[in-house]
Amino acid sequence: MNSSSENQVREDLVPYLTKVRIFSETGEDVLAEIAGELTEIRIRRGQNVFKKGDEGDAMYIIKSGAVRVHDGNHVLSRLVPGQVFGEFALFDKETRSASITADEETILLQLEQDDFAKVMANKADVMLGVLKKLIRRIREMNELESKLAKSYMKIQKQKSEIEEQHQQLLEKKQELEQTNEQLTRLNEDKNQLISVVSHGLRNPLTSSLCVVDLLENEMAGLSEQQREFLDLIHSSLRRMNSLINQTLDIDIIELQRDTLKPETVDLAEILEQIGKSFKYTLKLKKLDIDMKLEKLKARVDRNYFYLILDNLLSNAIRFSPSNKKIYIDLFEREGKAVVEISDEGPGISEKALKTLFDNPKQHDRQTDKNGLSISKKYVEAMGGEINCTSRPGAGTTFSVAFELA
DSSP: OOHHHHHHHHHHHHHHHHTSGGGTTSOHHHHHHHHHTOEEEEEOTTOEEEOTTSBOOEEEEEEESOEEEEETTEEEEEEOTTOEEOGGGGTOOOBOSSEEEESSOEEEEEEEHHHHHHHHTTOHHHHHHHHHHHHHHHHHHHHHHHHHHHHHHHHHHHHHHHHHHHHHHHHHHHHHHHHHHHHHHHHHHHHHHHHHHHHHHHHHHHHHHHHHHHHHTTGGGSOHHHHHHHHHHHHHHHHHHHHHHHHHHHHHHHHTTTOOOOEEEEHHHHHHHHHHHTHHHHHHTTOEEEEEEOOOEEEEOHHHHHHHHHHHHHHHHHTSOTTOEEEEEEEEETTEEEEEEEEOSOOOOHHHHTTTTTOGGGSSOTTTTTHHHHHHHHHHHTTOEEEEEEOTTSOEEEEEEEEBO
């Protein structure tokens, strides 16, 4: 390369040096000398310029492209054309504090420490200006470090407060879990109590009401005082039956809180148990029971299923005349287990059937009250279906259907 070409190269590179802060007070004649020492190097995308821990022996100016300053996978900053890195290496050969990698194809201007020292050898005033710039930058870095330290202390304080709050939340969570566990146990005790009430009282209550019904049919042979006593007993039994139904109706709310415990249940086994539990009542009212049961299983809550069938059979017994039959059938239909309970009682009118489950007080079974609406709620809570077919004077059939297990 001839002298004029070299001068042209130097003149082209001087503008890049003027962008370097440490050379901002350096004259163009000196910058031209420094430019003469610059080496242009190309770095491909993904290539390291240097790695953390390498010896520092040169400064770099980005002519084109872009690089990232990083410590492992943690990116500290990204640099673009006109920016500089590694300037402290012009004065010492300490190891690099971070790695530099090209984000795209990049052209760098490299100024080595020895070449810079050669240019600065007899230029004490220029070297002093450069050092002042470096010292100013070090002070700025110290100020930044001080601010970062204060921020770090603030963050540490906030971190401690958050950890303390977290610990308090954990303690509250444990307390809530203990309280919830106690509530769960209480709820289970409550459900057990309801089960005892429903199973333990409904059967003898039905038997008692049947006896009263029989006595009322023979009131002609009773004295006035005996009739009053009978009315009193009947009224008391009805109130007791209403109270039990109200208790069960309140329990419906709990069904919305996932208190159901579905399990695979042998339906025939439960129906046989219910039939046996009404043995005395059936004998008292001179009723026969005819059971035809297939061995079918469904996934239901055992206690609630028992309650439903107990309620429906109680109704059939209550409204069946003496010396009649009650039919209980269990069979499969369209993938469902169907239970039908039929009586030979007076039946229900077509008008009353329309509101039988939603407004049971409106139909002519005056002593039934809330039992049917409760049964419907239990059936629907377990994903089943309940229906009634009847004609006046031709008996009534209640059917309950659940998906087969």
